[in-house]
Amino acid sequence: MSIRYTHSQWCFLAWKREHRYYRAELRQDLFGNWIVMKMWGRIGSRLGGMKETLCRTYEEADSCFQTAVRRRERRGYTLQGRNP
Numbered sequence: 001m002s003i004r005y006t007h008s009q010w011c012f013l014a015w016k017r018e019h020r021y022y023r024a025e026l027r028q029d030l031f032g033n034w035i036v037m038k039m040w041g042r043i044g045s046r047l048g049g050m051k052e053t054l055c056r057t058y059e060e061a062d063s064c065f066q067t068a069v070r071r072r073e074r075r076g077y078t079l080q081g082r083n084p
Helices: 058-074
Strands: 011-017 020-028 034-042 048-055 078-082
Touching: 011 058, 020 058, 034 058, 048 058
Parallel strands: none
Antiparallel strands: 011 020, 011 078, 020 034, 034 048
C-alpha cells in the first residue's frame, strides 16, 4: 500500500483579535488521512484548546476548513499569517 501526500493542498492560517489567537491547519497525517486542526487561546497565556477533525476526503476537509475561516472573519479576527 502506497501513501500519497499532496503538500500543495495543505494550508495554514492564523488570526488574532485583541488578546485572543486562533490557528487552523488543513493537512494530512502519517497515514494520508485529511485532518483539520484548530487551536485557540489567550495571547500571553498557556491556556487554550485544540481540536482535530478527521475527514474522509479532501473536499470534506476543505469544507470544514472554510467554515472555520468564515467564522473567524464574522467574529472580527484579523488574518496574521498563512503558509506560502
